[in-house]
Every structure is written in structure tokens, then in C-alpha cells.
Amino acid sequence: MRKIDVFFDEIQVLIKQTKCEILREELALFFQKHKHGFSRDIGGSHIAFYFLTINLKNVSIQEINWETCVKLHNLVMYEELIKNKSVLPSSLKRVITQFHKVYKAKGLSNGLFSYQVFLNDFYRELYKHLKHKSRNIQNIELYEMNLVSHYYQQVKERFIDYKDEDLFSALINYPLDCDYTKLITITVKKGSRNYWLNTNSAFIRTWVENYLFNYAIKYLDPVLFRLVGYFFTDSVNKYICQVNSSRTVDNAFLIHQIEYFKKIPGEIIQRISPNKPNALFNQLVILYRSLLDTINIEQEEIGLSREYISLLKYEEATTAIKGDYRPIYFNPYESVPKFKKIVFLANEYTRNGANSRNFDLTFLDLSNFPEQIRNDILEFIWYGAGTFYQKKKQNYIIKDFYNYIEKNYGKAGQRFEVKNGINHKTLFKYRQKLEFKYTNTATLKGALKTIRSILKYHGGKYGVSSSMLKVLNLNKLEKINGGTPITDNDLKVIYNEFKKGSDKNKLSLLVFEIFILTNLRIGEILNLERNCIEYKDPAGKANIRYLSKTSNREYINQLVSEKVTYLLEEAIRHTDLTATCNSSLSKYIFIEPTQRKINHKLKIVNFAYVFKNVLAKIEDKLENKRYTANNLRHTYINNVYEQGTKLDYSLPKLAAITNNGYKTAKMYYRKYNEIELYVEALSGVTLTNVDINGEIRNESKTESKNNVKNNLGQCKESSCVFEAMECLICPHFVTFTNRIPKFESKIKELNNTIKSTSNPLIIDEAVSQKKLLSQYLKKMIALEENKNGASKI
Numbered sequence: 001m002r003k004i005d006v007f008f009d010e011i012q013v014l015i016k017q018t019k020c021e022i023l024r025e026e027l028a029l030f031f032q033k034h035k036h037g038f039s040r041d042i043g044g045s046h047i048a049f050y051f052l053t054i055n056l057k058n059v060s061i062q063e064i065n066w067e068t069c070v071k072l073h074n075l076v077m078y079e080e081l082i083k084n085k086s087v088l089p090s091s092l093k094r095v096i097t098q099f100h101k102v103y104k105a106k107g108l109s110n111g112l113f114s115y116q117v118f119l120n121d122f123y124r125e126l127y128k129h130l131k132h133k134s135r136n137i138q139n140i141e142l143y144e145m146n147l148v149s150h151y152y153q154q155v156k157e158r159f160i161d162y163k164d165e166d167l168f169s170a171l172i173n174y175p176l177d178c179d180y181t182k183l184i185t186i187t188v189k190k191g192s193r194n195y196w197l198n199t200n201s202a203f204i205r206t207w208v209e210n211y212l213f214n215y216a217i218k219y220l221d222p223v224l225f226r227l228v229g230y231f232f233t234d235s236v237n238k239y240i241c242q243v244n245s246s247r248t249v250d251n252a253f254l255i256h257q258i259e260y261f262k263k264i265p266g267e268i269i270q271r272i273s274p275n276k277p278n279a280l281f282n283q284l285v286i287l288y289r290s291l292l293d294t295i296n297i298e299q300e301e302i303g304l305s306r307e308y309i310s311l312l313k314y315e316e317a318t319t320a321i322k323g324d325y326r327p328i329y330f331n332p333y334e335s336v337p338k339f340k341k342i343v344f345l346a347n348e349y350t351r352n353g354a355n356s357r358n359f360d361l362t363f364l365d366l367s368n369f370p371e372q373i374r375n376d377i378l379e380f381i382w383y384g385a386g387t388f389y390q391k392k393k394q395n396y397i398i399k400d401f402y403n404y405i406e407k408n409y410g411k412a413g414q415r416f417e418v419k420n421g422i423n424h425k426t427l428f429k430y431r432q433k434l435e436f437k438y439t440n441t442a443t444l445k446g447a448l449k450t451i452r453s454i455l456k457y458h459g460g461k462y463g464v465s466s467s468m469l470k471v472l473n474l475n476k477l478e479k480i481n482g483g484t485p486i487t488d489n490d491l492k493v494i495y496n497e498f499k500k501g502s503d504k505n506k507l508s509l510l511v512f513e514i515f516i517l518t519n520l521r522i523g524e525i526l527n528l529e530r531n532c533i534e535y536k537d538p539a540g541k542a543n544i545r546y547l548s549k550t551s552n553r554e555y556i557n558q559l560v561s562e563k564v565t566y567l568l569e570e571a572i573r574h575t576d577l578t579a580t581c582n583s584s585l586s587k588y589i590f591i592e593p594t595q596r597k598i599n600h601k602l603k604i605v606n607f608a609y610v611f612k613n614v615l616a617k618i619e620d621k622l623e624n625k626r627y628t629a630n631n632l633r634h635t636y637i638n639n640v641y642e643q644g645t646k647l648d649y650s651l652p653k654l655a656a657i658t659n660n661g662y663k664t665a666k667m668y669y670r671k672y673n674e675i676e677l678y679v680e681a682l683s684g685v686t687l688t689n690v691d692i693n694g695e696i697r698n699e700s701k702t703e704s705k706n707n708v709k710n711n712l713g714q715c716k717e718s719s720c721v722f723e724a725m726e727c728l729i730c731p732h733f734v735t736f737t738n739r740i741p742k743f744e745s746k747i748k749e750l751n752n753t754i755k756s757t758s759n760p761l762i763i764d765e766a767v768s769q770k771k772l773l774s775q776y777l778k779k780m781i782a783l784e785e786n787k788n789g790a791s792k793i
Contacts, residue, residue, distance in 0.1 A: 004040045007091035014053045014089075022061045026129065027053060030122055042095050044111025050092055051077055051111075052118045064126060065136050066143050066180050072119055073174040077112050078103045116173075120147035143180040148173050150191025167268075170196050170230030171223060184209060186217060195226065199233045203244045208232065211290040216283075224272050228283040235260035246295050250303030257284060258321050281318045288312045296582070310345050313601055314360040315594070325363060336382045340367040340374065346584070348553075350388050360603075362392055366399075370416055373402045376458060384457045394450040401451050404430055419462045422455070427471040445477035484624070484631045485638035491516070493621045497614050507590050508610040510571045515632040517564050519640075519658050521549055522629055526604050528589045530572055530579060533565065540565050578602065679778045694733035696780055708733065712742050712773075728772040735776065737784040743777045 011031060018024040031049075038046060055072055078100045081088065088096055099110045124147060127140040169175035173194040175182070184195040184205075197208055208229055216225035235257045236243055243253060261284055266277070273279035289312055295302050302309070307327035311317055320327065325343035330350055344350055344362040364381075366374040377398055381391050391398070402418070408429070409421040431448070438444040452472050455464045486494065495512065502509045514525055524546055536542040540562025545555050560568075571589050578593060579586045585602040594601050611629040619625055637658045694713070706715040708727050713735030715727060727733045750766045750773070757763065 002040070003042050003091050004038065007038075007042060007046055007089065008035065010089040010091055011050060011053060014050070014057070018053075018057050020060045022130070023056055023059060023064075026122070026126055027056060029129075030125055033125070034118070042091060044099070045114040046111075047077075047081070047092055047096055047099065048111040048115035048118055050089060051075075051081065051115050052122065056122075061130075061134060062136060064123070064134075065139065067178045069119070069123060069143075069147075070174045070176065070178050073116055074172070074176065077109055077115060117149065120149060123147055143183075145185045145192070146173075146180050146183050146194050148192050148194060150189070167227060167230050170198075170226050172196075184212065186212070188217070193222070195229060197229055197233055199236060201236070201242070201244055203246075204233060204236055207287070207291055207294075210294055211287050214290060215286060220283075221273070224279060224283070227268075227272055228280060228287070231261065231264060231280065232257075232284070232287060246291065246300050246302045248303055249291065251305055251308055254288070254304060254308060254321075262322070278318050278322065281322050285312055285317045285321065307345060311343065311361070314345075316361050320361060320363070323363075323365075325365075330382075330388055332382055332388075336375070336378045338375070338378075341365050342378075344388075344392070350392075364392070364395065369399075369402060370406070372416070373406065373418060376418065376461075377402065380454055380457050385453050391450075394446065397447045397450045398454065401430065401454065404433070418458075422462050422464065422468070424468055424471060427468055431472055441477045445474055448472045448474055448477070484627065485635045486627055486631050487623050490622050490624060490627070491635060493618055494614060494627075497618050501614070505610055506574055507571060507592060507605045508607055510567050510574070511590060511605060511607045512611075512632070514564055514567050515629075516636055517567075518560060519633075519636060520546070521633060522607060524548060526588075526590050526607065528568070529587050530589055531587075532589070533568060536565060542568075544568070679774045679781070694728060694730065694735060694776070696776070696783055697734060697736050698783065708735075710742065710746055712739060712746065728769075728776065735780070737780050740777065740780050740784065743773050743780065747773050747777070 012028075015024060015027045015031060018027055034049065038049075055075065059068065078096070081096050082100050085093070085097075103109050123140055124144065126137055127144065130137045131141070132138075169177065175194075175196040175198075177198070182197050182199065184197060186193040186195050195212065197205055199205055212225065212229070216228070220228075238260065239253060239256050241248065241253075243249060261280055264280060269277060269280055292302070292309060292312065294300075304312075307329060311320055311327040314320075319325075320343040323341065325341045326337070326339040327343050327345055328337060328339075329347045330344050331347075332349065342364045344364065346360050346362075350362060366377055369377070380398070381388070381395075384391060405418060405421040405426065406416060408426055409416055430451070434444055434447050438447060452469060452474075455462065455469060455472075458464070498505070498509045498512050511522075511525055514520065515522065518525075528544070528546055532544045532546055533542045534545050534557065542560055542562075542565040543557055544560055545557055547553065548556050568589065575589060575591055578591055581593070581602050583591075583602040585591050585604060588604060590605040590607075591602045592605055594603050608629040615622070615625075615627060640658050706717070706720070707713075708715060712728075713733055715730075715732050716734055717732045720727065747770055750770050754763050754766050
């Protein structure tokens, strides 16, 4: 006889041994229903049907309820079977023994899912046949949706890891508390799942359901989102008050949940999501975002403060709440907070003109400092000189300075006082430390300026004298090398690459074009508001309103060309739909939605990031491989100087056109080629290959005191062998950078001579002299600005 036939005979014998007559008849019908679905090879489904039959052997029809269903579902099939190994049917004994070995070795229970499907199907059959005869059978309708119809082996394998822990109830379809009203049915592929929410609160249930169906099921592993629900509801149940509406969700409740989630054992988190220690915290944040979306749609109230509501919407919310940072909107007109760790939320004081960035959150951790230093740092950030961004950018220097003072105070056992640690010697040593650390003079200057600002602000409290401040002087730290203009060829290559990616980065292309056509800084462009165009004339030229780096948060106005006007209007049209989002950034032009799975928000275009990626793609085609986004402004300014000097514009006028201060313009942009343009504009001649053999020095001393006519320089010979002015081509001539005004004055004198005469001989002689003077002047200015010592020309 075939094994399958033996199996059929043995099952029918077992069915006849069922004590309850009604269940016996139903099992017989159930067997006939599934008989033809069994394969000829004995396997898991055969064992499953046998296991169902013997488990119903002593059950009465009155015991068919949800509780019995849960008990039957949570039987450990092979352990139960092997207990009564001697009475196993002959058709199944060998295969059950084999499968039991696999179960013990790997935790895999072959046939378990088939058993559960059979059990659920049997309940449904009972309801279909007997719903009018028994109350408890009628009740199957109440939980019929929770009778799972399809399973996946790989999911079960993950659940096995937690079988000996309390939270296992959250991972299985039939939790042991036997209350089906706490279950949510999840439709997955061809079947369904039960999701256990251990709560009787309708509010909490709705909250988690929204999170579950709008996010978790779509994007998370089942083990993760099941345990998120378990821990979330458990934290709610352990809270001191009932949470039954959004109004009761306040700061205290959020902080309670944060503390609860911190205490979840690390080994559980590692098993849930290997190498992602913030997995559960991330989901807590997303749960709150889900609630915020709901109350926004339904226009309900929530007990959370404005600061926490904003914080939860930001990308780095997990870092903030897990790190115990207190969210604050910076306001220099309010009192200084006393917190050890602060996260500043973006507002009008942190998003300011050219200093604005794409940072939604700014972190400040002062937890390692004593209270006095902590309070002094915060007071300086609140009320000290400079913008918030400048002070926060140099925060690492501020903390390093105070660490150094505290460390070098060196009086153990005494209460630390900052003023006792600040003196000439300490400041001198700290300056040496900075000079050793920062070889770049601009970086060193920025660090020293920050420390000087602190000492000036707290001068009275710290006993800082003017001589102490001199220790941190900024002499000779001016930046002598200006920006890096992009070459014409590189600019074309970069621009073409931006145009190639314009479908994806249309806004970045528009920023690029505005950048090279205006004197606006990158932050000034990115913070242009949608109503920035105040007036446009018929030709298209417009007057725009914006916040400048130097306007002290006051709006200023500027006229832009018709092309720039078109670009701005194009950007506004491109982001019209995006601006309808309920966000504080909706008022800006250059905004885009973040790529999030839940809780969509806006961000300002990260042009510097896009620019960097563009350069990476075309690196092999560029003459210079190290451009930055700010070099676009340098390019604009360089072009202005090149054209402006040819038109005889003054340096102050060029500074105004480029939106720079005079000092900045002179310091950063009048480099070698620009010096030439300046000298040409001053002298009115084009610099050619005029030979000059004299010497230019920074020092004012020389071995001779024979002054050249007009005090332009000196001669190293005891007697002159050339007539006046011919000494400028003499190798014995020496001049000094402090004579630059003399050369400029002489050139202007010659210009006046030319204007006042029509004699061609006089004019030719004056032009010839100007060429020599101009060549010297160009070299002298370059030497003065580069400070490279003596230069033989």
C-alpha cells in the first residue's frame, strides 16, 4: 500500500477518536475538502493536518473560541509531537523524526505554517456550517479577519530569535493575552497578518495605525515595525497619565518616551536592525511626524511646544532627541538659557543674508564644561559682537579656548575662576598653539578675532587689559591672495555641464546663471524671497530687495539687468507649486522638497553640493581642479575689474559695483593681472615689454643716499652716468615700495602734461616716461601685496 494511502487511513481513524461528535463530523468534512490537495510524498502539510487532528481530539464545540485558537496556534509543534513519539502514525514517524532534528538545529518548523492555515480554515468552516447553532461559533465573525490565511517562512525565521522573550507576543500573529480587540489586521501580498497593539486607547490605536499603513508596512522589515509598536505602546502604558488625545501629547510625554527608548537593550536593537543603532529612535520620530501630519490635516491641537514640533520635522531630529539636546529658537533679545546641550532651530536670526546655510539645526554641546564657563559661552553667543552664524561657526575655537584656560589653570582643589586663568603668559602660549595648528593665516586670523571678541565682551569680569589683547593682535594676518577666478574655458565647460543636468537640477542652473551675472553672494541669492522684485521697467530691468551680508539684517535694494530679472521670474515660476507647502521656507525662491518617505518638507537648494558634483564629473576637462562655488563670484568681480579699469573707473567705484568694501576690494582682488589693469588705467598707456633693470625693495635702507629726481628712488653709484629719468632703466637704480605714491603722483603729473600740450615731442617723451614708471609701479604694488622680500627685476 502506498504511504499516502496509509496516511489517509490513519487520519480517518484519528478523526473517529474525536470525543465531540460535532467536531468529529466537521473534521471528517474538513478532511474530504483537503484530501485531494495532499502530495504523494509525505511532508510538512501531512504532519500539519495530523497535528490539527490530535489537538482537537479532546476539545468540545463550546471551547471553540479565540482563546482556544491562540493556545492551538502557539503550540511548539515538533516538541509536542516528539513527546508522544511512540504513538505517532507509521506513515509520519520517520519524517517527523527527521524534521525534529532540523528544528532543533536551525529553529525551522517545517509544516507549522500549514498547520496554522489548516486551523484557521477549520474555524471558518465551523462558522460557515454552525453559525446559527452556537453562540461561540457566531463569535468567530468578530475575529474572523484575524485568522491569517497565508504565511512566509522567512518572516517566521526572524521571529524565532525572540521566542524566549516577553516581547515575542508582539512578533506573532496570536499574542498570548487572548484579546483580539488589540489586534490590527495587515494585508500582505496574498494574505494577512495580525499586528498586536497592547492598548485600549482609541487615540493611541489610531495614531499607530496611521504610522503603520502610511509608512511602516511599505518601508520596514516586519520585525522592526512590530517591535516599534510594542515598545511604543508599552511606553504609553507606563506613563503617569492617560494619553487619550493629541492635546495630552506634551513635552513631558515625549521626554518620557525618549527616556524609555534609551533603556531598550542594545542587543535587541542589534538583532532588529544590525549596524543601525538609531533604528528605534528613528521610528519614534516618524511616529510623531505621522501624528503631526494628522493634526495638521484635521486642524487639531497638540500639547507639544512649538520648538519640539519644529524639531521633530527636521532630518537630524533623532540625533537631537537621543542626545538630550533642548530645542530653542535663538533670540538675542531674550534671556540666556541654562541648558547644557542646545539645538538651535532655524529662524530669522540663524538664516541671515549671505551667512545663511542649509542647516535646519545647529548643535551646541557644553555638557563637559563647568557651569561658570557654560554660562559665559552662552552669554557671549547671545549678546556678544557678531552674528549668530559667525559665533556658531567659530564655536570649536571658543570651546578650545576655555578648555585650554581650564586645563592650564592648574590649581587642584580650588574652585575654578576663568579670570584667574587669563594672563599675558597664558594668552601668549595659546596664541603659539594656534599658530602651530593653523598655518593658513586667514584661519588663524579668524580664530584670534573670536578669542579677542570673547575677551572684550567679558573684559571686566576677566580683568582683561589692553596689553593682553595686544598678545592676540592681528598684524600681518591680512589675506593677501584674493579669490580664484574661473578661466574662460573652464567656465564654459562647467556651464555646459550644468545645462546637461538642467532637467534634474533646473534651480541650480538658474542659481549658476544669476551668480555669474550679479555681484550677489551665494547666500544672498539662495535667500531671495518670492516678492524680491519690487519694480520692473518696460525693458525688463528690475529693482530687487534682499538681505545683504553687510546690511545688518536690513533689506537693501539693487538694480539688476533684464536677463537677471528673467532668471528670477523663471525660478519663481518653477517653484510656485513647491511654495504651497506649509513651511517657513515657502517665502524663498530657491526651494525644493526633501526626498522623504514621510512628512514631506522643504529645503533651500544646496548649490555648493551640486556645484561640487558637477566639477567631479568634468574634472579631466578643467584647467584648475580645485574650484569652489564662491569662485563664481570671484569670476564676476575679476571681470568687473578687468573691464572697469579699462574704462578708467576708480577703485572705490569698482568696489561699489562688486558690492565690496574698498579695503576688501583692494586686498582680495587687485592681484597681479588686476594691478596691471589698474596701472594701465592710471597711466593711460598699455604696458608692453618695456625693459627695466632697476631693483625694488621693501626695505627703505640702501648703501647709497643719492636720491633720484622727484625722490622716486636712489642710486647705488657715487656719480650718475645717465641724465634724469634715464636712471629708471639703469641697473644701479633702486626704489622701495613706500615710494608707490610718488610713482602714482608722477604718472598723474605726466598725464596733465600731455593734456596741456599739443607738442608731439613733449607728448612722446611723456608717454615713454609713463611706460617706464608704470612698469615699476606694477611690480612695486605686486611686491607690496605679496610681501615676498626683495625682488630683482
